[in-house]
Amino acid sequence: xxxxxxxxxxxxxxxxxxxxxxxxxxxxxxxxxxxxxxxxxxxxxxxxxxxxxxxxxxxxxxxxxxxxxxxxxxxxxxxxxxxxxxxxxxxxxxxxxxxxxxxxxxxxxxxxxxxxxxxxxxxxxxxxxxxxxxxxxxxxxxxxxxxxxxxxxxxxxxxxxxxxxxxxxxxxxxxxxxxxxxxxxxxxxxxxxxxxxxxxxxxxxxxxxxxxxxxxxxxxxxxxxxxxxxxxxxxxxxxxxxxxxxxxxxxxxxxxxxxxxxxxxxxxxxxxxxxxxxxxxxxxxxxxxxxxxxxxxxxxxxxxxxxxxxxxxxxxxxxxxxxxxxxxxxxxxxxxxxxxxxxxxxxxxxxxxxxxxxxxxxxxxxxxxxxxxxxxxxxxxxxxxxxxxxxxxxxxxxxxxxxxxxxxxxxxxxxxxxxxxxxxxxxxxxxxxxxxxxxx
Ligand code: URA
Numbered sequence: 001x002x003x004x005x006x007x008x009x010x011x012x013x014x015x016x017x018x019x020x021x022x023x024x025x026x027x028x029x030x031x032x033x034x035x036x037x038x039x040x041x042x043x044x045x046x047x048x049x050x051x052x053x054x055x056x057x058x059x060x061x062x063x064x065x066x067x068x069x070x071x072x073x074x075x076x077x078x079x080x081x082x083x084x085x086x087x088x089x090x091x092x093x094x095x096x097x098x099x100x101x102x103x104x105x106x107x108x109x110x111x112x113x114x115x116x117x118x119x120x121x122x123x124x125x126x127x128x129x130x131x132x133x134x135x136x137x138x139x140x141x142x143x144x145x146x147x148x149x150x151x152x153x154x155x156x157x158x159x160x161x162x163x164x165x166x167x168x169x170x171x172x173x174x175x176x177x178x179x180x181x182x183x184x185x186x187x188x189x190x191x192x193x194x195x196x197x198x199x200x201x202x203x204x205x206x207x208x209x210x211x212x213x214x215x216x217x218x219x220x221x222x223x224x225x226x227x228x229x230x231x232x233x234x235x236x237x238x239x240x241x242x243x244x245x246x247x248x249x250x251x252x253x254x255x256x257x258x259x260x261x262x263x264x265x266x267x268x269x270x271x272x273x274x275x276x277x278x279x280x281x282x283x284x285x286x287x288x289x290x291x292x293x294x295x296x297x298x299x300x301x302x303x304x305x306x307x308x309x310x311x312x313x314x315x316x317x318x319x320x321x322x323x324x325x326x327x328x329x330x331x332x333x334x335x336x337x338x339x340x341x342x343x344x345x346x347x348x349x350x351x352x353x354x355x356x357x358x359x360x361x362x363x364x365x366x367x368x369x370x371x372x373x374x375x376x377x378x379x380x381x382x383x384x385x386x387x388x389x390x391x392x393x394x395x396x397x398x399x400x401x402x403x404x405x406x407x408x409x410x411x412x413x414x415x416x417x418x419x420x421x422x423x424x425x426x427x428x429x430x431x432x433x434x435x436x437x438x439x440x
Contacts (some may be wrong), residue, residue, distance in 0.1 A: 003027065003037045010044040016052040018061075024161050035167055041331040042105030042164070050178035055220060056227045058095040058178070059427065062186035063098050063228075065160035069109070069192035074143050074360040076105045079283035080193035081275060082184065084149065084217070085117040087205040087354035088242035090268070091355040092120045092150065095276035097307035100147030101298035104283040107143045108150045109157075109191045113363050116205065116354025119251065121152050126249040126328065126373035129184050142314040149311060169291045180207070181220040188225070195231035195282035197273060202429060205350025218432040226434045231282050237271055241383045244268035248362035248376015250328040257325040268428055272427060273299075293401055331361070331374035331397040335404050340389040343417030348383050352414030360398040360409040369379035372399045377411070384422055404410030 001023045006016060016024070018153065024041065027033035050058065071078045079099060083089055096106040110132070113119035121132045127382055128403075132152045142149035161183050168174045190195050201207070202214035217233035225232025244265045246255035258264040259272055277291035286294045298304040304431050309319035356365055361372030378395045381387050393415065396407055 003033050003041070007037060007040050007044060010048055011039060013048045015054045015329035016057075018057045021054070021057050023062045025058070025065055028163060029160050031067050037162070038167055039171045041171075042168060042171060042176075042179065045179060046173050046176040052223060055178040055182055056224050059182040059185045059189065060228065061225050062158055062160040062164070062177050062182055063189040065158060065186075066190070067155040067157050068190045069107075069157070071107050071140075071192040071194075073140055074105055074107060076103075077195055077202075077283045077285075078105045078107050078193040079193060079195045079279045079281060080106070080108060080188060081197045081199065082188055083199040084184070084207055086201045086239040086243060087116060087118065087267075087350045087357070088247045088252065089118065089201070089239075090120075090244065090252040090256045091272050091275060092374075093123060093253060093262075093308070094259045094268070094272040094304075095279065096148045096150065097260065097304040097311070098272070098276040098295050098298045099283065099285070100307045100311075101303035101326070102280050102285050102294050104147065104280060104285045106148040106279075107139065107141055107191075107193065108148070108188075109153050110150050112152075114367065115365065116351045116358060117355075118249070118363065120150060121196045122371055122373075123249045123252050123256075124150060124315075124317075126253055127312055127321050130312055130315050132315070134315065142311065145311040146314050147307060149197070149315065151312060153187075153191040158190050161186050175207075177217050177220055181217060181224060185224040185228075187223050189228050191401065193230070195226050195279075196233065196274060197279050197282055198225075199271075200234050200236050201239035202236055203238055203350060204348070204352055205242065206239035214315050215430065215432065222432045222434050232434065233278065233282060234432040235275060235278070237430070238425055238427050238429065239350055240425055241267075241377060242350055242353055243271060245379045246376065247353065247357045247379070248357065249371065249373045250330060251374075251376040251378060251397070253321075254325040254328055257305070257322055260299060260308060262299050270427055273407075277437065289305065329374045331376075331399040331420070332374055333398050333401050333404065335396045335408065336392045337394045337396060337411055339389055339391045339393055339406055339417070341417055342386075342388050344386050344421045345381055345383050345421055346414060346418035346420065346422045347416040349414040349416075352410055353377065353379075356396075356407045356414065358410040360396055360403050360411055361400065377401060383425060387417070387423075
C-alpha cells in the first residue's frame, strides 16, 4: 500500500477502507508517512469530506494509536462529559459533583485552556495544593472513594491526535467536521467511560459559529460514540454570551461553588442542572422523569458541595476553599470598565471577551505561558440589559497593571450597544440522542 495512492483516492472523493486508514494512521504515528503527505491528505479530506463509516474507522484507528484507559476496575457506569470549549464554562466543576452525589461515577480527563477558551485543569489548580497529576492507581482510588476525579491526560494516549492536530493547526485544516469529530471522539473513547455526554457550544465564543454547524458536529460525534458501543448523546448550547458572570480560573471556581450553594447565576445553573440530569439518565442513576429533581436535591441538600470538597481533599487540595470560596485569591489590581453611552447590550463577542481575560493573565496565548490564577473578568452586565453612561459593565482583575489597557480595549471592542433591545437567544438549542437501529 502507498500513501500516494490513498491521497489520490481521497482527491477523487473515494472513501478509505479500515485497512487503508490503519496504514495511514499507524504510518504517520511511527514516522514512515511524512508530514507533507499527511498535509495533502488532510486538505483532500477538507474538500471531499468523509463517509460516515470512514469517519468512525478513522476515530477508532486514532483511539487505538496509543494507551487506553481501562476503567473496568471501578464499579458502576462511568459517565463522562465533554464541552467543545467556551468562555466562562465551568460546568464540569458543578455537574461532576452533582452526578457523584447521586451515585454516578465520573472519571474525568480534562484539558488546559488555550487562546480564548478556559480549561478545567487550570481552574482546579487555582485551589491551593490541588494536583491534577495523579498516578493511575490514585485516580482509580479517588473515583472509587469520592465518585469523581478530574485529572490531566496521562501516558501516551492518542498520539495520532497530538501529531495530526499539530499539523492541522499549521495547514488551515482545523475547521473540518469529520476531522474535529474524530479528534474529540478518539480522546473520549480512549478515556474509557461507558457513557459520554457532549456539550457542543455554538456562537461567537465557540468553534461552531451557528447552531446548524454545531448540530452537524454533534450528530457526527454521537454517531461515532454509539458505533463504538458507548451511550452517547449531545446538547447544543449557547456560547454567544459567556456562561455565568465569572471568567478566569479562581473567579470561576468561586462561581461554581456559588451554584453548588444554590445561589449561582441563572444561565449557568440551568445548563449545569440540564447536563447533570442527562448524565444521571445515561449513567443509569435516574429515570428521565426524576433525574432533574434528583440533581436539584443534590444541590439543595449540600451533598454535591460536599462531594466537590471530598474530591479537592483527595486530590491534595485544601477543601476549606470550597466551604469558604471567598478565600481563593483574586489578583490585586482591580479596574472597573464603565459604559460610555446609554443603550442595550445588543451583542457580546464572546471570543473577544475570552481574549480580554487572557490578556489579563488568566489564559495562555502559547502553551508554555504561565497563568495568573486570580486574574479575569466579572461581568456586571450581559447581553439584553440596558445600561446608562457611567454604569459599571465589568470588573477586570490582574496582577500586572500594565496588562489593563490592552485588555480593556479588547473588552470594549467586544460589546455592541444599541438603542434596540436584542431578541433573546435560547440557552439550549437542542439535543442529539442518536437514532433507532444504531448500537449503544
Ligand atoms: N478540539 C479537539 O480536541 N480537536 C479538534 O479538532 C477541535 C477541537
